[in-house]
Amino acid sequence: MAWVAALAALSLTACSGKPGQDAAGAVQGFLAAVHANDRAAFEADIDRAALRRDLRSQIVELGRAAGLEVDGGPSEFTLDRMIGPDNFHLVQAESGAPLAAPPTLEQVRPLLKPVDGSHVCLHGPLPQQPCVLTFERQKAGGKDPAAQARTAGWRLVRMPATDLRIEVGAEPPAKK
Numbered sequence: 001m002a003w004v005a006a007l008a009a010l011s012l013t014a015c016s017g018k019p020g021q022d023a024a025g026a027v028q029g030f031l032a033a034v035h036a037n038d039r040a041a042f043e044a045d046i047d048r049a050a051l052r053r054d055l056r057s058q059i060v061e062l063g064r065a066a067g068l069e070v071d072g073g074p075s076e077f078t079l080d081r082m083i084g085p086d087n088f089h090l091v092q093a094e095s096g097a098p099l100a101a102p103p104t105l106e107q108v109r110p111l112l113k114p115v116d117g118s119h120v121c122l123h124g125p126l127p128q129q130p131c132v133l134t135f136e137r138q139k140a141g142g143k144d145p146a147a148q149a150r151t152a153g154w155r156l157v158r159m160p161a162t163d164l165r166i167e168v169g170a171e172p173p174a175k176k
Contacts, residue, residue: 023120023135024109026154030135031166032102034088042085047138050157052079058161082161093125093167103168110169120154125169132166134158 026045033041056073063070090099108122115121121131133156140152 023137023154024105024112027112027120027122027133027135028103028105028108030154030156031090031108031168034085034166035090035099035102037085039085045153045155046083047136047155047157048080048083050136050155051083051159052076054158055079055082055161062161083159087164089165091165091167093169096167099168104171107168107171119157122166124167131158132160 029041030045032038033045056079060070060073063073090103091097092099110127111122111125113121113123113127115131115134118137120135120137122133122135123129123131135154136157138150138152138155140150142150
């Protein structure tokens with residue numbers, strides 16, 4: 001019976017219509033997977049095809065800006081090497097030092113802002129900073145790279161091709 005209550009609570013959260021609110025737990029889970037270098041959890045939290053498309057277009061644009069034109073852009077192998085937990089750098093905003101522990105939900109919430117009804121942006125410690133990562137609320141369906149059925153949830157769909165540094169602010173003080 002407890003699982004029915006948990007499922008109901010999860011359903012209400014997923015359909016709340018407040019992307020920043022229900023995405024916070026998913027983004028915190030993603031950052032915890034990055035911190036732990038947990039490749040299985042990382043893969044479950046990304047849309048690899050969307051990330052490949054996004055990275056390919058960024059790299060093609062960077063090449064054009066430098067006067068280079070590469071037919072077809074970077075290879076799938078190159079793109080896949082860019083998409084991995086070890087390429088992300090989670091640091092303290094104040095010092096730039098690597099995080100000793102994964103960010104908490106309280107640290108992640110202020111870093112999120114809704115883009116639209118199905119996308120949320122993770123920015124730096126100040127709200128006016130540009131998006132670093134973009135997550136999309138996706139429906140269930142399809143298969144992940146391990147041929148497992150995809151569940152509904154928030155997945156990473158955009159990331160920078162360069163400087164994957166994610167600054168996390170200090171833990172807010174505990175309420176008394």
